[in-house]
Amino acid sequence: MSQTPQAGPSTASLVSGYGSTIRVAKETYTNPLVAKGDDWTKSLVQLAKTAELKKHALTLQVHTAHILSxxxxxDEKDKALQDVKEQKNRLESERARLLNCLREVNEDRDKVDILEATINKECDDLRSRIQQITEGDYNSAKSEVDRLRQELGQEPMPSLQHMLEEKSAAYLRGRRLNASTDVSGPIPKKRTAATPRPEETSATESPAKRPRGRPRGSKNKNKGSGGNDD
Structure with a gap:
């Protein structure tokens, strides 16, 4: 028993179905579907603005930190500058004081130089005068005195150098004596034999202070002893 094959879809139906599918796809591509409502677009814009705000806020924080630093x-540099200015003022005052002191020292030194030159000139004049007198009138007078003393059997006068040496030695002795006196204090006076010691003075004065006569109660004792004998 043979089966008759069932008839399949015709070619025309297949072609028509494929064409409708292609038409729907084209309409969908050219006209995309849009969701109803604007909430999600606002959220996206808000998120984008928030991200941009965070970015700029972070940049602002970095710049603010740099400015504060x-x-x-x-401020530290200003304080250091004030300290430096105060130190500079102190140094300027000290410099002015030292310059004033240096000026006074220079003036005193100039005065001392003038005084030294004056004294040196006076010393030179005195030396010249001494030499002139020594080689002139002094030598002739000393020669005449020595001649006359020799004729009279007397010793000659000491030389001028010898007299100057004795004078210098006496001056040095006086200086040493004054120095030793200043160091040790005043020299105590020597006690002579006529000056009594303090102990001797008190011993000699004490008998003079003793009262003369009988001691108190001695007369009564004598009377009492006499009555007992009777």
Missing amino acids: AHASL
Whole structure:
């Protein structure tokens, strides 16, 4: 028993179905579907603005930190500058004082130089005068005195150098004596034999202070002893 094959879809139906599918796809591509409502677009815009705000806020924080750090450094530098100015003022005052002292020292030194030159000139004049007198009138007078003393059997006068040496030695002895006196204090006076010691003075004065006569109660004792004998 043979089976008759069932008839399949015709070619025309297949072609018509494929064409409708292609038409729907084209309409969908050219006209995309849009969701109803604007909430999600606002959320996206809000998120984008929030991200941009965070970015700029972070940049602002970095710049603010740099500015604050610079202000702190500037305050420290200002304080250091004030300290330096105060130190400079102190140094300027000290410099002015020292310059004034140096000026006074220079003036005193100039005066001392003038005084030294004056004294040196006076010393030179005195030496010239001494030499002139020694080689002139002094030598002739000394020669005449020595001749006359020799004729009279007397010793000659000491030389001028010898007299100057004796004078210098006496001056040095006086200086040493004054120095030793200043160091040790005043020299105590020597006690002579006529000056009594303090102990001797008190011993000699004490008998003079003793009262003369009988001691108190001696007369009564004598009367009492006499009555007992009777």
